[in-house]
Amino acid sequence: MLDDNLKQQLKAYLEKVTQPFELLASLDDGAKSQELAELLEEISGLSDKITLSTDGTDARKPSFAINRPGEDTGVVFAGIPLGHEFTSLVLALLQVGGHPPKVSDETLEQIKSLDADMEFETYFSLSCQNCPDVVQALNLMAIYNPRIRHVAIDGAVHKQEVDEREIMSVPNVYLNGEPFDQGRMSLEQILAKVDTGAAEREAQKMNEKAAFDTLMIGGGPAGAAAAIYAARKGISTGLAAERFGGQVADTLGIENFISVSKTEGPKLVTAMEEHVKDYDVDIMNLQRAVKLTPAENEGGLHEVTFESGATLKSKTLVLATGARWREINVPGESEYRNKGVAYCPHCDGPLFKGKHVAVIGGGNSGVEAAIDLAGIVGHVTLIEFMGEMRADAVLQEKLESLPNVDILLSAQTTEITGDGSRVNGLTYKDRNTDETHHVELEGVFVQIGLVPNTEWLKGSPVEMSAHGEIITDDKGMTSVPGIFAAGDVTTVPYKQIVIAMGEGANAALGAFDFIIRN
Template sequence: MLDAALKTQLKSYLEMVREPIELVATLDDGAKSVEMREMLEDIAAQSDKVSVRTDGTATRTPSFGIARVGEAARVEFAGLPLGHEFTSLVLALLHVGGHPPKEDEAVLESIAAIQEDHHFVTYMSLSCQNCPTVVQALNTMAALNPHIRHTAVEGSLFQDEITEKNVLAVPTMYLDGELFGQGRMDARDIVGKIDTGASSREAERMTAMDPFDVLVVGGGPAGASAAIYAARKGIRTGLVAERFGGQVLDTMAIENLVSVPYTEGPKLAAALEEHVNAYETEMIKGQRASALRVAGEDGLHRVEFEGGGELAARNVVLATGARWRTMGVPGEDEYRNKGVTFCPHCDGPLFKGKRVAVIGGGNSGVEAAIDLAGIVGHVTLIEFLDEMRADDVLQRKLRSLDNVDIVLGARTTEVLGDGTQVTGLVYEDRASGESRTVELQGVFVQIGLLPNTDWLRGSVELSDRGEIVIDEAGHTNVPGVFAAGDATTEPFKQIVVAMGGGSTAALSAFDHLIRTSAPAAVAS
């Protein structure tokens, strides 16, 4: 079942298991049960602290639980955790076996404090890049707290259950039989929804922290770069973010990061987080900024958060990024990263030879259509207005391409799919009211970005688009406040550009710190 290389890798990981564990399987005579038995036996063969039992009585077949010898299983997999979920399996083996998880101490304390009995069920797909974050978080909670159980269900093997619950997107989480949440969530997010007191405790902890020399607000490529460059200067550095990784987490394939021919968003985000943690940086996740109070007489800027806490710093780097402006139509969210995408530069090559649509007739939409026309089989550009708003030179270029159709005065009303990927879209002719369907495999939404800067209005200068106005060195109009990345007036919203902007902002912050903290005169 497992190839030789995977067995060798697994064997080295299982050396970290501290307590004997059992794999308790519930099987039948089906092909998937045969595969599961082989997989479990392969795992057990790599460590004398792992054994297999096949007398399980779980409600789903095939499935298996992971338990310490003598205990009931609290971590369960219904289906074969391969693909993206194999890492989830390995981590579950380690954590049930007593190897400590890599998690913030405050989160671990909150997990341990849960006293009510809970059973989580996560419906996931082996090809889903966001599912492992949820599965691993809940597995960790179950491994650490005897009051918590978690079952990860591979949706494709339990289609009747999926249909019954009308699960149309993964990951979908149920808690004690009731819908709990959908989409990417980490342990901090989950604990915060269960234990409302965790938020207030975290707010108190943050407010009590000593001021930072540099506080980075935002955890995307710009924020990570800024934190690394600041921390390397040996100054007190903090990074606070709602979710570390930002838009990168939602990117399936990245092929334009210089020197890295191919990576995936979650992998890049994990690498960035590991790099930040290699330095003495105070990282705080799961916090959304709500206000910036610029420095008063004490010289400290203060950032307030929706959870109630605040942080103080001599210098602040704003790197809160942006979110894609969406169409707001049925099917759009369901097929995001399954054909609905927002970056032609990143994802265009994945649609080579296929039919796609571009939504939006401004400069970004027309430029995207021109770029895609050289890669894909056919492009349909759909614009809401009766004319395109792009520069004339771009429009002339677009109209010269023989594999492009332009539809004006059209309102997209639905994205169609087969459950796994986009198959088409529906638009309404605004003049006649007639609905029309276009068969295609990809939809590139190019109706603009929305910077995450609403909380900054009245604190720093924003452009008419809501972007933070910066100069070439990342300065805002407020001394000691800098900015970088997609939240700013930087015209090119790319990962590598954001990284450079983050490092520039951090270096400017360090320069400002030196100049403002130096003594007025040197004693003779």
Template sequence: MLDANLTQQLKAYMVNIREPIELVASLGDDAKSRELGELLNEIAALSDKVSVVAGSDKRVPSFLIRRTGTDIGVRFAGIPLGHEFTSLVLALLQVGGHPSREAQDLLEQVRNLDGDFAFETYFSLSCQNCPDVVQALNLMAVLNPRISHTAIDGGLFKDEVDSRKVMAVPTVFLNGEPFGQGRMELGGIVAKLDSGAEAKAAEKIKAKDPFEVLVIGGGPAGAASAIYAARKGIRTGVVAERFGGQVLDTMGIENFISVSHTEGPKLAAQLEQHVKDYDVDIMNLQRAEKLIPAKFEGGLHEVVLANGASLKSKTIILSTGARWRQMGVPGEDEYRNKGVAYCPHCDGPLFKGKRVAVIGGGNSGVEAAIDLAGIVAHVTLIEYDSDLRADAVLQRKLASLPNVKIITSALTTRVDGDGEKVSGLVYKDRNTGIEHDVALEGIFVQIGLVPNTEWLKDSIALSNRGEIEIDARGETSQPGIFAAGDATTVPYKQIVIAMGAGSTAALSAFDYLIRLPEPVAEAA
């Protein structure tokens, strides 16, 4: 099951196992059970602290990683390779007594959670968002004896997925009831369970002294800004709704100069670690809701957060990024994660053998259609313009696929469903005005991005597309407030461009600070 490279990596990690663990295998006579049995025996052969024992669970194939002689453990239903291989490695280490690197106060919160929590997470092996959720819940189960977690490969347990109406991954159930969908980090999960967590976080933030540079956003632009500011030796803070931003939703990255290939979650983790190498105050899982510019040059700007706390700083760098653009048609919101999806890599495997549509004929849309064509029964690509906008090489590949239909000059007007899941869509032919029905089970929307700037519309100048207007130095319409990345008017929304823009904004903020006159008291 494991190639030589993965075997060597795993062996190196497993020297960190401190306590004996058992791999309790629930296997049948099917091919997947044989594969899982082979994998577990290969793992056990790498450490004298690991053994394989027979078990019995309702899900076959599955296995429990259990600390010998205890109830501490986590369960995987399926074969956790692909994106979940890291989850498997961490589970082995943490059940085996290796400490987590998460913040100690957060770990203590998990240990102190009061209640019985049985979590189940449905994932797909191609989902880059799933490992964060699986790893967070696994860690919680290791830390707190009243928490359990089973990670389930949705592609392997299709009947279960269908019966529970799981149409997007990751999907989490708590005590048999829906708990959440999409990427979630440990802090966010704990906050949902601990009713006092938000108030505690707000009080902690309120007590902070003013910053010299406060970065809003934790994507590539925000990370670069924070690093460049901190290297100047000035007091730097970062507020991020989720550190990594849109990069977390990106699968393969092959145009990041000097790195021939990486993946979004991996790059996001590297960005965060690089920022943590410096003295930067990172406030993750915090959403900014209001910007109050200083009343005079050299005064303090204020950022109000969703939890009611506020932060002040001499300069601000706005790097709030962008999000997937929605179609804005009836039925889209109603059937979001019930057939309407935005990540083909994550959710594609759940539509195996079904009919889907891809909305958008740019590179993202055509790439999504090509990927999905290898999984689903049929793909209908719908493009508003008269021609596809994707690169020629992608269009040629798409045209060669027998189970793809391309419709141009089409406007999607409605998403239909049966109350529980998508059943089709309606589009209007822009040449004739005639509407057409398309019967299908899934719709993947790939029509570009929207800047996350709605909260700024009364504070700084925005373009007619909602982008923050900046000059070549990253300066906005307000002195002392700078911006960088996909939320701005900079052309070409690319990771490498965002990083450069973030560096520019930080250098400009530092230049602004050193040229300020002597401090004066804030006006009443």
């Protein structure tokens, strides 16, 4: 099943194994079991520290456990972990075989100290880019805590189980037989949910930290770039984020990041985090800012309060909390996010080449998106709630001249439909006749604007636009001396990854300049 090149790579990885372990397979007479048996035979033949047994009695067939001699590690794959999950398999083999994981000693101790019996089940698909993070995190927890067990289940192989539990999206995690969470999750996020005292302990640690020279609030492209540029100046730098990576972590395909012809959001986030960690940056993840208290004077300290109750102080701040796509809030939108529902035509448009898509929104952003997409996809249907489009006249004229575009006015989107794995259509109501119609298509681009993540700044002296975006000068400074902002949370007109990074660097340099001048 593995080509020669992949076998050689895997063999090289398995040379890092220091402890013997067994692949214990549970098989039946089906074709998938035969495929799994072939894969496991190939793997066991690559290292003398691996043995294979087909005497497994797991009710899920095909499946296999990865156990040390005389020890059930609690790591089970129900299916054939290839595709995106092949990395999860390799990491599980290495970690059960004694190779240390790339996590801090503190995190490992937190895992080991969990004192409850937990059996996790994760449903994944081989094409899911977000599933490996969850599978790898839960496998690691099982390997390092004997009271934790994790079964990673390929929904395509165990379809009856998926149907019985009515699972429509992956990754989908159950804990002790009950729904736990779904969607992309990091190890930190999972631990925060199961370790009830973790947030309080982290808040106490943050409260004891000395004031920073500069503190980034937000860990997306702008915050990450700002942290790197600040740290390179030799000043004490902190980064506090609700989720490192921000919106980028949910982006499927990225093909406009200069010098990288094609990548995926999670891969770019991993690369950003590794780059930030190359420098002396204090990263505090899972921290949602709720209040800003500016310094009382120009040489004083700004204070940020977080949802956890923690507070941090800094001479300068770079606010990079980003923005989120405004949602239409209809059935099917959240279920098919990144499965046909998209929000960025620049990023995801090329993925729909030759297909029929809809654009919801008749303002400038919606019409511009429809024009751009018309040159890529097979057909575009623009849907506008009002009786007329609100875009500039020149944009409307251009749109109406395109042969592969339909325009529906006075159309209220009521549902986005799909087949369980991807979008297959959209239902709308004609507001003039109240008649309901359905359009068959393969993608829906929601273009009704962005919502800046600035709710936590209401009541602060930081000046914002009518749309809630932070107003900055040419150095990225806000209306409050020493407080800078960058990226999608600001009035910068084009919300793009590469632009956010540039703005983050600019704000960090502005903050450094402010420090040395004050």
